[in-house]
Amino acid sequence: MNLFSKTFVKPFATALGLVLAASVSAESVLIKGADVYTAQKLLPATDVFVNNGRIEALGSNLTYKADRTIDGRGKSITAGLFNSETQLGVVEVAAIEQTVDSMTTRTDITAAFKVADAFNPNSTLLPHNRAHGLTHALVMPRAATGLFAGQVALVQLGNTPRVVHESVAVAVDFSEHGVELAGGSRASALALLRQAFADVQDYSANKAAALAGDRRTYSISLMDAEALVPVLKGEQPLIVKVQRAADIRAILKLAKAYKLKLILSGVEEGWMVAADIASAKVPVIIDPINNLPSGYESLGSRLDNVVMLHKAGITLMFTGMSWHNTHSAYLVRQSAGNAVANGLDKHVAIAAMTANPARIFNAPVAGDVIQGGPADLVLWSGDPLEVTSEPELVMAAGKVAPMVTRATMLRDRYFERLSAK
Amino acid sequence: MNRLLSTGLAAAIALALGACGEPEKAKPTLELPNKDPFPSTYQANAAGTLLIKGANLLIGNGEQAEATDLVVKDGKIVAVGEGLQVPDGATIVDGKGKWVTPGLIDVHSHMGVYPAPGTANHADGNEMTSPVTAQVWAEHSVWPEDPQFEKALAGGVTTVQILPGSGNLIGGRGVTLKNVPATTVQAMKFPGAPYSLKMACGENPKRFYGGKGQLPSTRMGNMAGYRSAWIEAAGYKKSWDDYIKKVEAGEEADAPTRDLRLETLVGVLEGDIRIHNHCYKVDEMAQMIDMAKEFGYKIAAFHHAIEGYKAAPMLAKEGICAVMWADWWGFKQEAFDMVRENIALVDYAKACAVIHSDDPIQVQRLNQEVAKAMSAGNRLGLGLTAGDAIKWATLNPAKSLGLEDQIGSLEAGKNADIVLWDANPMSVYAHAEKVWIDGVLRFDRNDASVAPTSDFNLGILEAGEVRP
Numbered sequence: 064m065n066l067f068s069k070t071f072v073k074p075f076a077t078a079l080g081l082v083l084a085a086s087v088s089a090e091s092v093l094i095k096g097a098d099v100y101t102a103q104k105l106l107p108a109t110d111v112f113v114n115n116g117r118i119e120a121l122g123s124n125l126t127y128k129a130d131r132t133i134d135g136r137g138k139s140i141t142a143g144l145f146n147s148e149t150q151l152g153v154v155e156v157a158a159i160e161q162t163v164d165s166m167t168t169r170t171d172i173t174a175a176f177k178v179a180d181a182f183n184p185n186s187t188l189l190p191h192n193r194a195h196g197l198t199h200a201l202v203m204p205r206a207a208t209g210l211f212a213g214q215v216a217l218v219q220l221g222n223t224p225r226v227v228h229e230s231v232a233v234a235v236d237f238s239e240h241g242v243e244l245a246g247g248s249r250a251s252a253l254a255l256l257r258q259a260f261a262d263v264q265d266y267s268a269n270k271a272a273a274l275a276g277d278r279r280t281y282s283i284s285l286m287d288a289e290a291l292v293p294v295l296k297g298e299q300p301l302i303v304k305v306q307r308a309a310d311i312r313a314i315l316k317l318a319k320a321y322k323l324k325l326i327l328s329g330v331e332e333g334w335m336v337a338a339d340i341a342s343a344k345v346p347v348i349i350d351p352i353n354n355l356p357s358g359y360e361s362l363g364s365r366l367d368n369v370v371m372l373h374k375a376g377i378t379l380m381f382t383g384m385s386w387h388n389t390h391s392a393y394l395v396r397q398s399a400g401n402a403v404a405n406g407l408d409k410h411v412a413i414a415a416m417t418a419n420p421a422r423i424f425n426a427p428v429a430g431d432v433i434q435g436g437p438a439d440l441v442l443w444s445g446d447p448l449e450v451t452s453e454p455e456l457v458m459a460a461g462k463v464a465p466m467v468t469r470a471t472m473l474r475d476r477y478f479e480r481l482s483a484k
Numbered sequence: 485m486n487r488l489l490s491t492g493l494a495a496a497i498a499l500a501l502g503a504c505g506e507p508e509k510a511k512p513t514l515e516l517p518n519k520d521p522f523p524s525t526y527q528a529n530a531a532g533t534l535l536i537k538g539a540n541l542l543i544g545n546g547e548q549a550e551a552t553d554l555v556v557k558d559g560k561i562v563a564v565g566e567g568l569q570v571p572d573g574a575t576i577v578d579g580k581g582k583w584v585t586p587g588l589i590d591v592h593s594h595m596g597v598y599p600a601p602g603t604a605n606h607a608d609g610n611e612m613t614s615p616v617t618a619q620v621w622a623e624h625s626v627w628p629e630d631p632q633f634e635k636a637l638a639g640g641v642t643t644v645q646i647l648p649g650s651g652n653l654i655g656g657r658g659v660t661l662k663n664v665p666a667t668t669v670q671a672m673k674f675p676g677a678p679y680s681l682k683m684a685c686g687e688n689p690k691r692f693y694g695g696k697g698q699l700p701s702t703r704m705g706n707m708a709g710y711r712s713a714w715i716e717a718a719g720y721k722k723s724w725d726d727y728i729k730k731v732e733a734g735e736e737a738d739a740p741t742r743d744l745r746l747e748t749l750v751g752v753l754e755g756d757i758r759i760h761n762h763c764y765k766v767d768e769m770a771q772m773i774d775m776a777k778e779f780g781y782k783i784a785a786f787h788h789a790i791e792g793y794k795a796a797p798m799l800a801k802e803g804i805c806a807v808m809w810a811d812w813w814g815f816k817q818e819a820f821d822m823v824r825e826n827i828a829l830v831d832y833a834k835a836c837a838v839i840h841s842d843d844p845i846q847v848q849r850l851n852q853e854v855a856k857a858m859s860a861g862n863r864l865g866l867g868l869t870a871g872d873a874i875k876w877a878t879l880n881p882a883k884s885l886g887l888e889d890q891i892g893s894l895e896a897g898k899n900a901d902i903v904l905w906d907a908n909p910m911s912v913y914a915h916a917e918k919v920w921i922d923g924v925l926r927f928d929r930n931d932a933s934v935a936p937t938s939d940f941n942l943g944i945l946e947a948g949e950v951r952p
Contacts, residue, residue, distance in 0.1 A: 158687065158816040188814065355844055356600045356631060362944050385845045390814035397852065400912035450852050450912045451859040470813075474823040477793045478864060481833050 116461025539579025828861025
């Protein structure tokens with residue numbers, strides 16, 4: 064018992080994952096007659112054959128011999144879910160600071176703050192989210208001392224969770240929270256951003272001298288300047304969290320002036336400036352369930368925000384649901400369902416948590432159900448966005464994912480006790 | 485001061501009477517504190533008669549009925565059945581293919597006390613200046629213009645219990661409101677609803693006060709803090725009981741000096757005020773139950789009962805509701821043992837299972853939270869129907885509030901708190917189409933004029949922009 068409780072949380076979970084992964088790695092699966100949601104369209108009542116970790120065939124009346132054949136009638140298949148803003152692998156219990164690696168109090172490690180270095184593949188959150196259909200996520204650092212939160216990682220929740228890309232973007236927090244950390248005024252925050260960018264340009268052009276201490280004092284540390292070089296060269300995206308319409312415009316203007324590759328996140332008042340966002344060809348990371356004036360920056364928050372953003376031609380990437388975007392990051396599906404309930408096209412909603420982020424962040428999957436593609440998919444017991452649909456089969460990184468998690472073990476232990484009464 | 489004045493007045497009247505007849509000694513009068521100094525001023529408009537025809541009804545008590553009629557008269561449900569006569573002058577709503585539930589009830593809300601926008605000037609939910617603040621009443625913090633109320637209404641929520649936060653061991657009184665637009669909290673108060681008292685187990689009080697180097701800094705400190713308060717309350721109760729006994733025996737006696745803090749605790753000991761206890765873990769629930777027995781009071785509900793499934797047989801035996809989320813977890817150690825089947829398992833053990841939001845986003849779609857909890861139970865093979873599941877947001881919460889004789893089910897004699905859904909409310913695609921409270925239409929998805937927006941939104945958003 065003692066041994067069990069001591070070793071349970073991490074090593075045991077890992078051992079279990081490895082054993083199951085080894086035993087199922089070569090498993091071939093034939094799913095018959097499920098509704099397949101590709102990134103573009105619905106393929107009704109379609110057979111899917113998965114072999115050697117890839118989708119070998121898609122069609123009707125497939126007759127492959129498989130290790131496992133599943134009746135998919137009345138069920139649906141989507142690509143594995145992708146949540147575009149989480150702290151997966153860098154937070155275990157939010158109120159236990161020793162388990163929280165998503166932020167730092169150091170003022171000299173901001174843009175250089177790389178959450179990927181802290182990623183814990185043994186986190187209990189990963190099997191829980193994977194078993195509910197989440198196969199990829201962005202791990203977003205959080206700003207604690209200033210505007211720059213750090214470098215965003217792309218992780219894959221396969222049976223052996225891993226960091227796919229250590230740094231896919233640098234994150235800036237220009238919400239009321241970030242502005243508060245930057246002198247308490249949007250004007251001071253913008254001044255600090257411009258100064259930081261000017262410093263990076265100077266550093267970039269005079270690197271040797273800067274490292275030798277022969278340039279002026281910069282407003283950010285040398286390692287932060289180094290981390291921002293690819294952003295200022297327009298090679299790496301800058302993800303800016305911003306809510307208020309006027310602030311969105313200010314950030315768009317800034318990005319244009321410095322020729323940045325911009326991605327916006329939050330954007331609760333985005334619908335008010337949708338044309339501006341669209342003409343700048345800037346994609347957005349958004350939780351479509353938000354509809355409250357939670358702060359003065361989001362007085363215009365509304366449920367059909369995403370409908371208007373989509374209509375304007377803006378590429379959507381979803382996060383959510385609400386603040387459960389880490390421990391229950393798989394609930395991005397509920398946010399997507401609510402978007403559809405309030406007017407968004409279903410395929411657009413599904414793409415916003417599969418194909419769109421996969422493409423923009425260069426994931427190892429297409430976020431789509433396509434012949435020849437890697438087996439990264441979920442078989443849902445019903446409609447793919449319905450809250451009463453359960454994942455019946457999850458394939459992540461080409462392998463069947465175990466559905467046993469810490470939560471199901473607890474459930475089974477107590478259900479047995481309750482049933483015995 | 486009041487007491488002296490009125491005793492003097494009584495004596496004067498006695499004297500005056502005495503002057504005309506036999507001189508009689510003034511009988512001392514009992515001066516008890518007013519138990520309802522902030523009475524409800526809620527009034528339903530004339531509701532008329534309503535017939536919802538042929539809808540699928542989720543009754544709220546576990547039953548369901550297809551293609552059934554429902555008649556409302558003067559704010560009450562008067563009949564439920566197939567093919568009912570159209571009453572004279574009735575407004576008829578075609579319910580064919582639609583669904584009807586009782587108004588949803590959220591027993592854990594901080595709307596009004598933590599309104600939107602969430603700014604310091606209106607963060608009035610947690611009086612964290614002392615671990616026992618039984619003297620504070622949540623209703624005194626409620627900002628009725630909080631734009632969150634109307635969003636919850638659009639999600640079919642008709643009754644809310646507003647609680648103080650959980651920073652304190654004993655945080656103060658909660659209040660039950662009808663979710664109607666109003667300029668004063670009194671106009672929202674559910675007439676005659678019992679008061680509640682918010683208590684909190686576990687990590688929050690010990691973290692906050694421990695951080696300041698004062699009791700409680702540990703769970704044993706938590707227990708000592710509650711027990712000391714109950715001992716004080718018992719002493720205070722005795723001083724009033726003694727006073728009442730003396731006066732009733734015709735003796736002169738001065739009423740004890742009022743103590744607001746202890747008055748509320750005595751209300752619990754006397755069974756007038758219901759305990760709603762933030763308590764995640766089974767071990768702490770067991771201690772709270774023993775403590776309630778030690779001091780002779782009842783616990784109505786454990787809120788945030790993440791470990792409800794571990795406590796279920798005990799809760800069933802003690803008649804205590806478990807108030808739960810569908811899937812929240814991991815924000816604290818005490819929230820680590822989440823299982824998605826929690827609500828279904830508590831229900832399975834025949835304990836009173838209740839869903840709650842504690843959240844302004846989820847209060848707008850409590851039906852989806854119920855649906856997720858139902859789905860998890862069905863994954864385990866529990867065979868739950870929508871009719872079974874909806875009671876977690878209707879009759880069971882009504883029980884926890886002590887209002888089950890008035891709200892929570894579609895039964896004749898109950899208040900006409902009704903939601904008409906455009907699809908099965910267990911679906912993510914369902915919307916509340918119409919919401920009635922006491923038979924009065926308070927929300928109509930297709931007619932914005934039915935529910936004028938909060939004053940706060942005027943001039944900020946255009947009429948079409950404040951729709952849910």
